[in-house]
Amino acid sequence: MPNACMSGSHIVLKALEDQGVDVIFGYPGGAVLPLYDTMFQQNRIRHVLVRHEQGATHMAEGYARSTGKAGVVLVTSGPGATNAVTGLTDAMMDSIPMVCLTGQVATHLIGNDAFQEADTVGITRPCTKHNYLVKDVNDLARTIHEAFYVANSGRPGPVVVDIPKDVSIAEGEYVAPEAIRHKTYRPQLKGDLTAIEQAVELLLEAKRPMFYSGGGVVNSGPAASQLLTEFVRLTGYPITSTLMGLGCFPASDSQWLGMLGMHGTYEANLAMAGCDVMVAVGARFDDRITGRLDEFSKGSTKIHIDIDPSSINKNVQVDVPIIGDCAHVLEDMIKVWKASGRKADSQAVEDWWSQIDKWRSRNSLRYEQGDGLIKPQYALERLRELSKEKDTYVTTDVGQHQMWAAQFLPFDKPNRWMTSGGLGTMGYGLPAAIGVQVAHPDSTVICVTGEASLMMCIQELSTAVQHRTPVKIFLLNNRYMGMVRQWQELLHGGRYAESYMDSLPDFVKLAESFGVTGLIASKPGELDKVIEEMIETDGPVIADIQVDPDENCFPMIPAGSAHYDMLLGPNGEAEVNEDGLAMV
Amino acid sequence: MARDVSGPVSPKEITLEPQERYHTIAVLVDNEAGVLARVIGLFSGRGYNIESLVVAEVDTEEKLSRITLVTSGTPMVIEQIKAQLERLVPVHKVMDLTVDGPSVERELALIKVRGTGDKRVESLRIADIFRARVVDSTAESFVFEMTGSTDKLDAFIELMKPLGLVDVSRTGVVAISRGTRPM
Numbered sequence: 001m002p003n004a005c006m007s008g009s010h011i012v013l014k015a016l017e018d019q020g021v022d023v024i025f026g027y028p029g030g031a032v033l034p035l036y037d038t039m040f041q042q043n044r045i046r047h048v049l050v051r052h053e054q055g056a057t058h059m060a061e062g063y064a065r066s067t068g069k070a071g072v073v074l075v076t077s078g079p080g081a082t083n084a085v086t087g088l089t090d091a092m093m094d095s096i097p098m099v100c101l102t103g104q105v106a107t108h109l110i111g112n113d114a115f116q117e118a119d120t121v122g123i124t125r126p127c128t129k130h131n132y133l134v135k136d137v138n139d140l141a142r143t144i145h146e147a148f149y150v151a152n153s154g155r156p157g158p159v160v161v162d163i164p165k166d167v168s169i170a171e172g173e174y175v176a177p178e179a180i181r182h183k184t185y186r187p188q189l190k191g192d193l194t195a196i197e198q199a200v201e202l203l204l205e206a207k208r209p210m211f212y213s214g215g216g217v218v219n220s221g222p223a224a225s226q227l228l229t230e231f232v233r234l235t236g237y238p239i240t241s242t243l244m245g246l247g248c249f250p251a252s253d254s255q256w257l258g259m260l261g262m263h264g265t266y267e268a269n270l271a272m273a274g275c276d277v278m279v280a281v282g283a284r285f286d287d288r289i290t291g292r293l294d295e296f297s298k299g300s301t302k303i304h305i306d307i308d309p310s311s312i313n314k315n316v317q318v319d320v321p322i323i324g325d326c327a328h329v330l331e332d333m334i335k336v337w338k339a340s341g342r343k344a345d346s347q348a349v350e351d352w353w354s355q356i357d358k359w360r361s362r363n364s365l366r367y368e369q370g371d372g373l374i375k376p377q378y379a380l381e382r383l384r385e386l387s388k389e390k391d392t393y394v395t396t397d398v399g400q401h402q403m404w405a406a407q408f409l410p411f412d413k414p415n416r417w418m419t420s421g422g423l424g425t426m427g428y429g430l431p432a433a434i435g436v437q438v439a440h441p442d443s444t445v446i447c448v449t450g451e452a453s454l455m456m457c458i459q460e461l462s463t464a465v466q467h468r469t470p471v472k473i474f475l476l477n478n479r480y481m482g483m484v485r486q487w488q489e490l491l492h493g494g495r496y497a498e499s500y501m502d503s504l505p506d507f508v509k510l511a512e513s514f515g516v517t518g519l520i521a522s523k524p525g526e527l528d529k530v531i532e533e534m535i536e537t538d539g540p541v542i543a544d545i546q547v548d549p550d551e552n553c554f555p556m557i558p559a560g561s562a563h564y565d566m567l568l569g570p571n572g573e574a575e576v577n578e579d580g581l582a583m584v
Numbered sequence: 585m586a587r588d589v590s591g592p593v594s595p596k597e598i599t600l601e602p603q604e605r606y607h608t609i610a611v612l613v614d615n616e617a618g619v620l621a622r623v624i625g626l627f628s629g630r631g632y633n634i635e636s637l638v639v640a641e642v643d644t645e646e647k648l649s650r651i652t653l654v655t656s657g658t659p660m661v662i663e664q665i666k667a668q669l670e671r672l673v674p675v676h677k678v679m680d681l682t683v684d685g686p687s688v689e690r691e692l693a694l695i696k697v698r699g700t701g702d703k704r705v706e707s708l709r710i711a712d713i714f715r716a717r718v719v720d721s722t723a724e725s726f727v728f729e730m731t732g733s734t735d736k737l738d739a740f741i742e743l744m745k746p747l748g749l750v751d752v753s754r755t756g757v758v759a760i761s762r763g764t765r766p767m
Contacts, residue, residue, distance in 0.1 A: 184673065
């Protein structure tokens with residue numbers, strides 16, 4: 001059968017449909033008018049109109065992170081594309097699958113500094129996994145199919161397809177997405193069995209073993225989290241996770257040590273420092289995890305499972321690299337472990353656990369809630385308690401509230417926790433929550449945020465109202481850029497340069513002006529009622545929780561310090577050398 | 585008056601940190617728009633060095649180009665460079681010619697020398713010793729073509745400096761593995 005001939009914009013819509021796309025987050029403009037015209041004449045793909053293209057990219061990220069499917073963005077040329085750059089970079093850093101279609105000026109105008117022209121493929125080259133400029137309408141269908149393949153497979157990431165206006169008008173051939181076998185791009189899924197056997201042998205012999213999991217486990221799909229949980233329980237060994245990996249092992253399990261890293265728990269970081277065999281699963285030894293590199297877990301033999309060969313030995317030299325999808329590798333590890341008929345060194349592991357329990361008893365997340373101001377940690381504990389019966393998804397913005405949310409909200413399942421980890425993008429939380437809610441209309445989607453972050457994409461409240469996404473914005477309002485203020489207090493002599501938010505809006509009135517419910521709590525006694533009302537309200541809500549402005553986030557590994565050198569509370573001493581001051 | 589033209593900085597003239605080494609890496613890529621920008625952007629974005637870089641299509645039917653580049657770094661950095669190159673979607677194959685067995689490396693240079701009298705004769709005499717060919721000549725100048733290792737080109741260019749060297753154009757290193765094995 002000959003392939004159908006249709007206009008470029010019909011090809012785009014057909015290709016998206018054949019890729020199983022049900023929603024696009026986008027914003028129209030001159031270069032994408034033909035695409036919007038075609039979209040207007042169909043009803044199989046829903047379009048969510050955003051208020052700023054950055055919002056569209058974060059919505060697509062929230063959608064992707066909570067479903068495992070690529071999020072789709074459609075923006076116009078020039079400013080549409082440049083506004084999407086932050087979200088593309090964010091998705092690149094956190095390995096989120098996304099396909100971003102950008103309009104471009106007509107091919108004969110490219111390079112002429114035409115109205116709303118930008119070198120989109122040039123600008124997005126370093127912040128995408130791959131990008132394409134489609135100059136021939138007959139390449140359009142294949143390119144879009146390939147874009148989805150590249151975005152979803154291997155280590156996922158964002159892909160840009162730049163479509164000049166004349167290409168979306170021209171008539172061309174549609175080709176269906178057969179099983180794509182890319183010429184060059186074929187990620188390795190199965191791990192090398194010899195390396196897996198070597199890793200299992202090391203684990204069987206380990207005296208002080210430690211699992212260190214990351215976002216790669218979530219990206220691999222729910223099976224990877226199940227297999228990880230199965231393997232960790234089979235071994236009886238302790239496990240920690242990065243910010244991005246929260247939920248890949250149940251937080252309610254006694255083998256769970258909490259998050260590790262700069263604001264991780266005392267027990268997680270000290271166990272990492274003191275272990276003799278470390279298994280990194282889908283984690284990339286980021287600087288937030290390792291602290292000072294030359295002091296990072298010096299005595300351990302390191303096993304590293306990652307689908308991306310460039311993650312291996314990038315920051316930390318490992319002993320047993322295993323390249324492959326962590327679900328495949330974990331499945332093989334379980335098989336090899338079981339087939340060995342052997343057991344872990346139970347005496348040594350018992351001693352290891354009693355050491356860990358000693359660290360645990362320091363209760364590094366402790367805080368004191370008095371009668372006065374609401375402590376942000378307390379607010380999150382109440383949120384946890386009052387939302388536990390609900391089917392909950394949580395997004396965050398970036399800063400202190402993000403770290404407290406990671407510390408105080410437990411996740412037992414993957415895909416429930418959406419946060420900007422690698423790039424640390426303030427403004428991510430609200431649009432990401434809308435994206436999650438679009439994918440899960442009947443669930444409770446909570447955006448834990450701070451007032452500075454929320455202000456960065458506040459316009460998306462309007463999107464939330466228009467598209468009836470009843471997101472719950474849990475605003476920990478401390479009237480400061482809290483994390484900036486904390487660093488200034490601890491590292492810059494308490495000189496609070498520009499970290500104070502002087503003319504904040506009245507968030508209740510602001511909410512109401514958008515048609516959103518606004519609530520406020522300023523005393524501990526008011527919290528429960530506000531949280532309950534927030535959860536039960538049928539529609540978007542901003543709950544303005546006025547928290548203690550001086551509260552700091554502990555534990556903390558000061559920048560440039562070793563990962564066992566933690567500040568446990570306000571009475572700890574921050575000793576930062578000059579190298580540390582230069583660290584972010 | 586002759587300008588002082590020193591050729592491109594030879595790798596040998598830069599002092600490397602301990603553990604750092606020069607590697608010649610061959611990369612087979614799809615010859616598509618932007619592929620060179622991806623490779624170069626990777627190097628500049630991640631702070632890797634490029635000492636020389638050569639690119640040309642080598643297979644017109646399959647539309648493949650071969651990039652040969654010389655870079656430097658510690659073993660860990662070189663390993664990263666190769667992994668990052670392999671991660672680029674249009675890259676077919678990456679080969680480290682410095683470690684994957686013996687290889688042949690060549691560079692071509694066109695060298696313009698201006699002068700008269702003894703200096704002119706002397707430049708021709710040295711060119712003969714170095715087996716450089718004269719590809720252009722005027723009453724006051726020669727253009728020499730020379731092929732060889734980077735060191736040999738460096739040596740010749742150095743000798744031409746007092747004899748009226750005015751212009752140098754070098755290709756950078758191309759390399760291929762010895763023996764029967766293709767890339």
